[in-house]
Amino acid sequence: MNKRTLTIGELATIAGVTPRALRHFEAAGLLRPCRADNGRRVYRAADVGTLTHILLLKRAGYTLREIASLSHGPLNAKRLLQAQLSVLETRRADLDAVIAQIKAACALMSEDTVPDLKSFCALISKGQDHMTHNAMKDVLRHYFTPEEQQRWQEMANSHFPPTDRTAYAEQWEKLIAQCEDALSRNVSPQSSEAAELLTAWKTLQQPLQNATGPELWRKANQMYLERSNWETAERKLPFSPDVQNFIIAAARHQAATP
DSSP, X not given: OOTTSBOHHHHHHHHTSOHXXXXXXXXXXXXXXXXXXXXXXXXXXXXXXXXXXXXXXXXXXXXXXXXXXXXXXXXXXXXXXXXXXXXXXXXXXXXXXXXXXXXXXXXXXXXXXXOOHHHHHHHXXXXXXXXXXXXXXHHHHHHSOHHHHHHHXXXXXXXXXXXXXXXXXXXXXXXXXXXXXXXXXXXXTTSHHHHHHHHHHHHHHHHHHHHHOHHHHHHHHHHHHXXXXXXXXXXXXXXXXXXXXXXXXXXXXXXXXX
């Protein structure tokens, strides 16, 4: 390989992303690597610069669709900066609300108050949930109508009250950790261990799937599958793309097995 170029694996390592992410950026028209004689992708210095810009804009809160639009037509820098300013001001307002909430909780506690760990974590989680919910508002608007969002909320309140929701979330955290561990050990999606994890995944999904109905569940799946179009540091799903791909691969293998 020419020392002036990089392979997809080398660029992924340098940038701290996965090769799959680079291929997705290419499919979105954001990266245009050359091809070596053997057909493999090769990246030049200009591609490294382009990738740097892509990752910077993603961290600033722009989606891949928005980033792609920047390369078409004249750049309206003022409009883009105003849009980012609006996002940052919203985040500041959300953060101020969480800070006020935690200050109020502190004011109710005396120095002698020793909350149990579960109660303390519930307070911290409440603040995190508040920020996550507000960061996800624009994503939810893209995939669900206001009426559908209301149905989601009503379903969550009726089927998963706060006490049960905590236990449900803990089950998901444990399962996601097990999947991450399997990935770290290079467990094959075709293995019996993967099949067991898939069964546990489906079992946890089933109550939610039954409660939402097929149409809302289809839209939720679409949102998850298109996560690379909207996911940023503030708007993240509770499991990584690698875990998602592992479960999908295990499900495909199971479906193809007689």
